[in-house]
Amino acid sequence: MFYLISIIGSGRVGASIAFLCVANELDDVLLLNRTKDKALGESMDIANAIPSTSKFSIRGTDDYSDLSDSSIIVIAASRGSYTKDRTENIKSQVDMIKEIAEKVKQYCPSAIILVVSNPPDVLTYFFQKESDFSRFKVIGIASSLDSSRFRYFISEIFSVTQSSISNALVLGEHGDSLVPIFSNVSVNGSELNSLINDITRESLINNIRGYWKQLRNYKSRSHFGIAKNTYDVIHAIIDTKELFIPASIVLEGEYGEYDVSMGIPVKINKNGVFEIQKINLDESEKSMLKESAKKIRNDINSV
Numbered sequence: 001m002f003y004l005i006s007i008i009g010s011g012r013v014g015a016s017i018a019f020l021c022v023a024n025e026l027d028d029v030l031l032l033n034r035t036k037d038k039a040l041g042e043s044m045d046i047a048n049a050i051p052s053t054s055k056f057s058i059r060g061t062d063d064y065s066d067l068s069d070s071s072i073i074v075i076a077a078s079r080g081s082y083t084k085d086r087t088e089n090i091k092s093q094v095d096m097i098k099e100i101a102e103k104v105k106q107y108c109p110s111a112i113i114l115v116v117s118n119p120p121d122v123l124t125y126f127f128q129k130e131s132d133f134s135r136f137k138v139i140g141i142a143s144s145l146d147s148s149r150f151r152y153f154i155s156e157i158f159s160v161t162q163s164s165i166s167n168a169l170v171l172g173e174h175g176d177s178l179v180p181i182f183s184n185v186s187v188n189g190s191e192l193n194s195l196i197n198d199i200t201r202e203s204l205i206n207n208i209r210g211y212w213k214q215l216r217n218y219k220s221r222s223h224f225g226i227a228k229n230t231y232d233v234i235h236a237i238i239d240t241k242e243l244f245i246p247a248s249i250v251l252e253g254e255y256g257e258y259d260v261s262m263g264i265p266v267k268i269n270k271n272g273v274f275e276i277q278k279i280n281l282d283e284s285e286k287s288m289l290k291e292s293a294k295k296i297r298n299d300i301n302s303v
């Protein structure tokens with residue numbers, strides 16, 4: 001089967017995803033950027049990472065008609081950065097995603113869409129509504145990154161490798177209302193909840209929420225983590241493997257929510273999301289998830 005991975009937005013995140021895709025010989029990659037020179041420059045640079053044995057290539061463009069035949073579209077475009085909150089430029093990002101949705105619908109109506117741009121839950125919602133694509137084919141990627149951060153902090157607390165930690169999932173918004181699910185996590189086979197107190201739990205939640213701010217004390221913005229988490233999804237789609245991650249899709253009653261998109265546990269394969277996993281949550285997690293859905297819904301309604 002013919003696959004073409006197109007990445008809209010050739011900034012740090014888009015370019016990092018492209019690099020992983022070509023270096024690992026996933027498929028042909030197209031980088032599309034508002035400013036054409038950036039797409040050309042990044043694709044020229046990344047082209048040197050193509051292994052000599054690879055049958056795939058990369059090219060850059062600013063022409064949306066070049067998206068034709070793409071099977072997977074990653075949206076990593078952004079009209080500006082934020083300093084206090086990921087929803088800071090929400091209006092301009094929503095305008096952008098609506099324009100992109102129109103073009104994608106025109107040139108590749110069968111593609112699977114991975115929404116990375118911030119705020120991903122709100123943009124996943126608007127892309128799906130604007131395009132009318134199946135909700136199982138419009139997937140916001142962010143909660144898996146938050147879950148990586150959850151795992152990272154647990155590993156730091158116990159001085160263990162991340163492979164010692166199981167089921168560290170973060171659900172809900174990719175933002176200040178995100179919900180780490182403590183009740184299912186184990187560390188070397190022991191329940192996390194039996195190993196920590198409320199103070200540590202609170203500090204873990206705050207650390208995950210504030211990760212991006214802390215990182216900005218040392219470098220401008222993150223891109224490697226989200227690039228790897230997005231690459232894993234592309235890999236699962238192309239290699240027809242099953243991947244279990246938390247990701248954002250429009251909900252129709254799952255976890256008690258309608259008409260909102262937020263991170264929930266899903267299984268992904270070549271068709272996009274093929275199963276929504278129902279996992280057990282304790283009462284406090286249920287109530288935090290409800291608050292998170294409310295926050296995203298308010299953001300959606302604010303536009």
Ligand SMILES: NC(=O)c1ccc[n+]([C@@H]2O[C@H](COP(=O)([O-])OP(=O)(O)OC[C@H]3O[C@@H](n4cnc5c(N)ncnc54)[C@H](OP(=O)(O)O)[C@@H]3O)[C@@H](O)[C@H]2O)c1
Pocket residue numbers: 008009010011012013014032033034035038076077078079080081096100115116117118119120141142145174221222223226
């Ligand atoms: N989901 C997550 O967990 C996660 C993690 C990290 C980052 N992000 C988000 O990912 C997005 C990209 O981050 P970044 O650091 O790569 O940003 P960046 O370096 O500023 O790159 C954004 C790129 O998008 C391009 N662009 C803007 N509008 C476009 C359009 N309509 N069509 C095509 N290209 C367009 C810009 O082009 P110009 O060259 O013309 O400006 C720019 O090159 C941001 O929204 C960021 O907040 C999400």
